[in-house]
Amino acid sequence: MLDAKETLQAIQIMGKTYPTTGSSLVADTPFHFLMAVILSAQTTDKAVNQISPALFARFKQPEDLANAKPSEVEPYIQTIGLYHNKAKYLVACAQGLVTQFDGQVPKTHKELMSLAGVGRKTADVVLAECFGIPALAVDTHVGRIAKRLAMVKEDATVNQIEQTLMKKLPKEMWITAHHRMIIWGRNQCLARAPKCQTCPLLFMCQEGQKRTQS
Numbered sequence: 001m002l003d004a005k006e007t008l009q010a011i012q013i014m015g016k017t018y019p020t021t022g023s024s025l026v027a028d029t030p031f032h033f034l035m036a037v038i039l040s041a042q043t044t045d046k047a048v049n050q051i052s053p054a055l056f057a058r059f060k061q062p063e064d065l066a067n068a069k070p071s072e073v074e075p076y077i078q079t080i081g082l083y084h085n086k087a088k089y090l091v092a093c094a095q096g097l098v099t100q101f102d103g104q105v106p107k108t109h110k111e112l113m114s115l116a117g118v119g120r121k122t123a124d125v126v127l128a129e130c131f132g133i134p135a136l137a138v139d140t141h142v143g144r145i146a147k148r149l150a151m152v153k154e155d156a157t158v159n160q161i162e163q164t165l166m167k168k169l170p171k172e173m174w175i176t177a178h179h180r181m182i183i184w185g186r187n188q189c190l191a192r193a194p195k196c197q198t199c200p201l202l203f204m205c206q207e208g209q210k211r212t213q214s
């Protein structure tokens with residue numbers, strides 16, 4: 001397994017290839033960003049960005065969405081997967097914001113995760129992107145890359161991946177590491193066909209070395 005120093009080195013090498021990264025979801029307020037993250041489950045950020053301008057214009061504040069029926073939300077999001085359920089979650093989440101948090105997006109894991117449709121990953125992303133609070137959200141790319149590079153154990157759960165990465169990386173690198181691992185997963189270490197032959201991490205990646213030898 002990569003130790004803490006090697007894990008940080010891998011993240012730094014990713015940063016040399018992709019120096020500027022950040023969330024690709026576009027939103028103008030924490031409320032709209034929270035909506036976008038909920039919508040991004042099982043779909044691409046690009047698909048969410050295509051529907052979000054009209055959605056955000058219709059539902060400017062949590063109150064607007066809290067007073068709507070899911071059937072009023074569905075036409076705005078029907079091009080993305082699971083839109084029936086997502087419409088229900090969005091309305092219930094907005095109702096929670098209005099009734100529990102005075103219409104403001106809360107700034108703690110516990111409070112965020114008390115809202116409908118908000119799991120740990122969504123809470124991590126919102127804390128990091130909206131408030132700059134260190135968090136290391138584990139999505140499919142982060143999990144895959146952490147395992148391929150042996151930053152974590154092969155059978156680690158999502159929670160174990162998050163905890164291990166947070167232990168190995170300095171706190172000020174958590175948000176950056178999340179961004180870099182996502183862009184690495186989209187462009188270099190793709191799920192089905194990782195580009196190991198051209199990967200600057202090949203020297204430290206046993207998975208890549210196995211793949212390039214066979």
Ligand code: SF4
Pocket residue numbers: 148149188189190194195196197199200201202205207208209
């Ligand atoms: Fe991914 Fe291959 Fe690079 Fe390893 S060497 S990080 S498996 S692309």
